[in-house]
Amino acid sequence: MATSVGNRNGVHKAPNLRTSSSFKSKLPPPNVRRSSPASLAGADSVSGRVRVAVRLRPQNAEELVADADFADCVELQPELKRLKLRKNNWDSDTYEFDEVLTEFASQKRVYEVVAKPVVESVLEGYNGTVMAYGQTGTGKTYTLGRLGDEDTSARGIMVRSMEDILANLSPETDSISVSYLQLYMETIQDLLNPANDNISIVEDQRTGDVSLPGATVWEIRDQQSFLELLRLGEAHRFAANTKLNTESSRSHALLMVQVKRSVLGGDDDFSLETQNRSMVGNLRPPMLRKGKLIVVDLAGSERIHKSGSEGHMLEEAKSINLSLSALGKCINALAENSSHVPVRDSKLTRLLKDSFGGTSRTSLIVTIGPSPRHRAETSSTILFGQRAMKVENMLKIKEEFDYKSLSKRLEMEIDKLIAENERQQKVYENEIERIRLEAQKHVAEAERNYVEALEEEKTKCQMDYMESIKKLEEKWTVNQQKHAIVGEIHMGAGGEDVAELEKLLQNETCLRKAAEEEIHNLKDQLLKLSKAELLGGNADGFSLHEVLEEEIRQKNKLEEEVRVLRSQLEQLSMEGNQTRSYPDRANSGNPLLGLDCLTPLNNLRSRNDTNGEKTSITNLHEQVGLQKILSLLESEDANVRIHAVKVVANLAAEEANQEKIVEAGGLTSLLMLLRRYEDETIRRIAAGAIANLAMNEANQELIMAQGGISLLAMTSTDAEDPQTLRMVAGAIANLCGNDKLQMRLRSEGGIKALLGMVRCRHPDVLSQVARGIANFAKCESRASTQGTRGGRSLLIEDGALPWIVQNANNEASLIRRHVELALCHLAQHEVNAKDMISGGALWELVRISRDCSREDIRTLARRTLTSSSTFQAEMRRLRIEV
Ligand code: ADP
Ligand code: MG
Numbered sequence: 001m002a003t004s005v006g007n008r009n010g011v012h013k014a015p016n017l018r019t020s021s022s023f024k025s026k027l028p029p030p031n032v033r034r035s036s037p038a039s040l041a042g043a044d045s046v047s048g049r050v051r052v053a054v055r056l057r058p059q060n061a062e063e064l065v066a067d068a069d070f071a072d073c074v075e076l077q078p079e080l081k082r083l084k085l086r087k088n089n090w091d092s093d094t095y096e097f098d099e100v101l102t103e104f105a106s107q108k109r110v111y112e113v114v115a116k117p118v119v120e121s122v123l124e125g126y127n128g129t130v131m132a133y134g135q136t137g138t139g140k141t142y143t144l145g146r147l148g149d150e151d152t153s154a155r156g157i158m159v160r161s162m163e164d165i166l167a168n169l170s171p172e173t174d175s176i177s178v179s180y181l182q183l184y185m186e187t188i189q190d191l192l193n194p195a196n197d198n199i200s201i202v203e204d205q206r207t208g209d210v211s212l213p214g215a216t217v218w219e220i221r222d223q224q225s226f227l228e229l230l231r232l233g234e235a236h237r238f239a240a241n242t243k244l245n246t247e248s249s250r251s252h253a254l255l256m257v258q259v260k261r262s263v264l265g266g267d268d269d270f271s272l273e274t275q276n277r278s279m280v281g282n283l284r285p286p287m288l289r290k291g292k293l294i295v296v297d298l299a300g301s302e303r304i305h306k307s308g309s310e311g312h313m314l315e316e317a318k319s320i321n322l323s324l325s326a327l328g329k330c331i332n333a334l335a336e337n338s339s340h341v342p343v344r345d346s347k348l349t350r351l352l353k354d355s356f357g358g359t360s361r362t363s364l365i366v367t368i369g370p371s372p373r374h375r376a377e378t379s380s381t382i383l384f385g386q387r388a389m390k391v392e393n394m395l396k397i398k399e400e401f402d403y404k405s406l407s408k409r410l411e412m413e414i415d416k417l418i419a420e421n422e423r424q425q426k427v428y429e430n431e432i433e434r435i436r437l438e439a440q441k442h443v444a445e446a447e448r449n450y451v452e453a454l455e456e457e458k459t460k461c462q463m464d465y466m467e468s469i470k471k472l473e474e475k476w477t478v479n480q481q482k483h484a485i486v487g488e489i490h491m492g493a494g495g496e497d498v499a500e501l502e503k504l505l506q507n508e509t510c511l512r513k514a515a516e517e518e519i520h521n522l523k524d525q526l527l528k529l530s531k532a533e534l535l536g537g538n539a540d541g542f543s544l545h546e547v548l549e550e551e552i553r554q555k556n557k558l559e560e561e562v563r564v565l566r567s568q569l570e571q572l573s574m575e576g577n578q579t580r581s582y583p584d585r586a587n588s589g590n591p592l593l594g595l596d597c598l599t600p601l602n603n604l605r606s607r608n609d610t611n612g613e614k615t616s617i618t619n620l621h622e623q624v625g626l627q628k629i630l631s632l633l634e635s636e637d638a639n640v641r642i643h644a645v646k647v648v649a650n651l652a653a654e655e656a657n658q659e660k661i662v663e664a665g666g667l668t669s670l671l672m673l674l675r676r677y678e679d680e681t682i683r684r685i686a687a688g689a690i691a692n693l694a695m696n697e698a699n700q701e702l703i704m705a706q707g708g709i710s711l712l713a714m715t716s717t718d719a720e721d722p723q724t725l726r727m728v729a730g731a732i733a734n735l736c737g738n739d740k741l742q743m744r745l746r747s748e749g750g751i752k753a754l755l756g757m758v759r760c761r762h763p764d765v766l767s768q769v770a771r772g773i774a775n776f777a778k779c780e781s782r783a784s785t786q787g788t789r790g791g792r793s794l795l796i797e798d799g800a801l802p803w804i805v806q807n808a809n810n811e812a813s814l815i816r817r818h819v820e821l822a823l824c825h826l827a828q829h830e831v832n833a834k835d836m837i838s839g840g841a842l843w844e845l846v847r848i849s850r851d852c853s854r855e856d857i858r859t860l861a862r863r864t865l866t867s868s869s870t871f872q873a874e875m876r877r878l879r880i881e882v
C-alpha cells in the first residue's frame with residue numbers, strides 16, 4: 001500500500017505522512033527465536049516480514065545529456081528512509097522503505113543492509129531469499145551479480161554472500177552446494193549444463209517443499225570455485241540467450257545455495273575437534289541445519305507494461321509477463337491477506353513459494369533510475385516494493401537430527417577402539433606368556449630342589465633302615481647261636497634280647513616317623529607351589545607329582561616292613577615265652593617262620609629245607625589247636641590276625657594239613673579275609689594260603705562254591721604288590737586246571753582277572769598267568785576231544801589270544817613253555833584256527849614246531865599244524881612248510 005503524502009513547492013514536510021508505524025512496530029528483532037534451537041526442526045518459528053530496500057542508480061552518460069534540463073523524478077531522504085516521487089513540479093508522493101540507498105551507496109553497504117541478515121539466517125538453518133526487482137538498466141545485475149574482477153569493491157551480493165558463508169562453515173562437517181538456473185518463457189534451463197534445458201519442478205507432497213532434482217549441483221569448497229561457477233553460468237546464459245535471440249534482461253536468473261551445517265545440540269561453534277573429544281559415551285546425534293539461499297535476478301519489470309509486439313516477442317512478453325505478473329498477484333494477495341494466493345500460476349511463483357508467504361527470510365531490493373523519462377516505470381517499481389513490504393513470512397529453522405554423521409562418528413570411534421583393543425590384547429598376551437615362562441622356570445627349579453631333597457631323604461631313610469635290619473639280623477644270629485650252644489634259654493638273657501630288639505624297633509619307628517614328617521612337609525610345600533603356579537607348569541607339576549607318589553609308595557613299603565618287623569618281634573617274644581615254658585624244645589622257636597611268610601613263593605611248593613620252621617608251626621598248631629588259630633584270624637588285633645594268617649598259610653603249604661584246615665573252616669575264614677580286609681599283607685598271605693589249598697581238587701570245588709573266583713579277581717584288581725598278584729594268579733591257575741570248573745571260572749571273571757594281572761610285568765606273576773592259561777587251554781582241549789564242549793575257546797572269547805601270541809616267545813623259559821603249551825592246545829581244535837591265524841598265532845606255532853627246545857612240545861606243535869586243514873591251507877597259501 002502506497003503512502004502518498006502531499007508535498008508542495010519543495011517544502012519537504014509531510015504532515016499527512018502515514019509513517020507505516022503500524023508495520024514497523026510489528027517488526028521482529030532480527031534473529032530472535034521463540035524457542036531453543038535444540039528443539040525439533042519446524043517447532044520454532046518467528047514472524048519475519050519481507051524487508052524492502054530501494055536503490056537509486058546514478059545518472060548514466062546518456063541521461064546526463066538527455067536529462068540535463070530536467071530535474072530527477074525521485075528525491076531520496078535516506079536518513080528518514082523515505083523516497084519522494086515527483087508527480088510534477090509542485091507535487092510529489094513520499095514512500096517509506098526499510099532502507100533507502102542513494103546513488104552513492106557502496107556495494108559493501110548494499111550487501112550489509114540488504115543481504116547480510118539473510119545470509120546469517122541461512123547459516124543458522126533458515127531459508128533465505130534476496131531478490132532484485134526493477135526496470136532493465138536500473139542496476140539489478142550490478143547489485144547482485146558483479147564479480148568485482150577489476151575492482152574488488154564492486155563485488156555484488158552473490159559474491160559477498162558466498163564469502164560470508166565460506167567464512168562461517170567448517171569444511172569437515174559442513175557443505176555448500178550450488179545450482180544456477182535461468183527461467184525463460186516458463187522453461188527452466190540449467191546454467192551449469194546448457195544441455196539440461198527443461199528442468200521440472202518437483203513438489204514434496206508432505207512438506208510442500210519444491211526442488212529441482214534435474215538441476216546440476218556443484219559442491220563449493222572455496223571462493224575460487226564459486227567464481228568459476230558464476231562465470232560459467234554467465235557464459236552459458238549469454239550463449240543460451242543468443243541462441244534464443246533474446247537478452248538476459250528478459251530472463252530470470254536464480255542462484256540456489258544449499259548450506260548444510262552440523263551442530264551438536266545447538267552448540268554453534270561445534271567443530272570436529274569438540275566432536276572427537278566428546279566421542280565416547282555421547283550418542284546424541286548432531287543436528288543438521290539445512291539453510292537454502294536463493295538469489296533472484298528478475299527480468300526487467302518494464303516488460304509487464306511494454307508488451308504488444310508481434311510474434312515471438314508477443315509470446316515472450318506474455319511469458320515474462322506471466323511470471324512477473326503472477327509474482328505481482330501473489331504479493332498483492334499476500335499483502336492483502338487474501339485467502340487465495342495464486343502460487344501455481346507460474347514457475348517463478350512456484351519456485352519462490354517459500355520466499356513470499358513461506359518460511360524464508362526475504363529481502364527485496366527494488367532498483368530505480370533517476371530519469372524523469374521513466375517515471376511511470378519507476379512509480380510501478382516503487383509500488384511493487386511497497387506491497388512486498390506487507391508480506392509476512394513465518395521463519396522456520398530447517399533442522400534435523402544428523403544420524404548419518406552420528407553413525408560415521410561412531411564407526412570411527414569403534415574402529416579406533418578395535419585398534420586399541422587389538423593393541424592391548426597383544427600386550428596382554430605377551431605379558432601372560434612372560435608370566436607363564438617365568439612360572440615354568442620357577443616350578444622347574446622348585447621341582448629340582450624338591451626332587452633332590454626327597455632323593456636325599458629317601459637315601460638317608462634307606463640307609464638307616466638297612467642299618468637297623470643289619471643290626472637286627474646280627475642280633476638274631478647271635479641269639480640263635482646262643483640258643484644252639486646253651487641248649488636252654490636263660491630267662492634273663494632271652495628277656496634282654498627282646499628288650500634290645502624292642503629298642504631297635506623303637507629307633508626304627510622314630511626314624512620312620514621323622515622321614516614321614518619330612519615327606520609330609522615337602523608334599524605340603526609342593527602342593528602350595530603347584531597351586532600357585534598351576535597356570536604355567538602343569539606338565540612339570542605332573543612329573544613332580546609322580547615323584548611324590550613314588551615316594552609315598554616307598555614310604556608305605558617301609559611302613560609295611562616296619563609292621564613286619566613288629567610282628568617278627570612279637571613272634572620272637574612269643575617264641576621266647578614258649579622256650580621259657582618248654583626248655584627242652586629250645587630249637588623249635590625259629591623266628592624265620594614269620595620272615596618266610598613274606599616270600600610265599602615257597603608256599604606253593606613243599607619245603608624240605610625248613611625243618612625248624614615246620615617243627616615250630618607244628619608245635620604251635622599242636623599246642624594252640626587249629627581251631628584256636630583259625631579263630632585268631634578274626635581277632636580284633638591286626639597283629640594277631642597277621643600272625644594267625646601266616647601260621648595258617650604255612651600249615652596250608654603241607655598237603656597233610658590241608659584237609660584238616662578245610663574241615664575246620666579255614667578256607668571259609670581265608671576267603672573272608674580276602675573279602676573283608678583292605679590290608680594287602682593279610683590279603684597276600686591269605687591268597688597264598690588259598691593257592692596252596694587250591695592244589696587239592698576237592699578244595700578247588702569248595703573255593704568255587706564259596707565265590708572264591710570273584711574274591712580273587714577283586715583282590716587282583718586292588719593289589720599293587722607283585723607278590724600279592726602272584727599269589728592270586730597262582731590260586732586261579734590251580735583252579736584253571738580243573739575240568740569241571742571251566743565254565744564257572746570263566747563266567748565269574750577268572751580269565752579276565754588273569755589277563756588283568758599282566759599289567760604287572762613281574763615275571764613271577766606272568767609265569768602264574770601263563771600257567772593258568774595253559775591249564776585252562778588243556779582242559780578245554782580235553783573237553784573238546786571228549787565232545788563235552790564245542791565252539792570257540794573261551795580264552796579266545798575273553799581276548800587272551802593277543803597276550804598269548806605276544807608271550808609265546810617270552811625270554812623267561814617258564815612263561816614261554818606255558819604259553820607254547822597253551823598255543824598247542826588251542827590249535828588242536830579247528831574251531832579256533834581262524835582266530836589264531838588272524839591273531840598271528842600260526843607264525844608262533846610254526847616257530848614252536850621248528851625251534852622249541854623241548855621235543856615233546858615241538859612234536860605236539862608239528863602234529864597239530866599238520867592235522868588242521870585250515871592251518872594247512874593257510875600254510876600252503878603262505879608257502880610255509882613244517
Ligand atoms: P539491470 O540488470 O537492472 O538491467 P544493470 O545492472 O545491467 O541493470 O545496470 C545497467 C548499467 O548501469 C550498467 O552499465 C551498470 O554498470 C550501471 N549501473 C547500475 N547500477 C549502478 C550503480 N549503482 N553505480 C554505477 N553504475 C551502475
Ligand atoms: Mg540485468
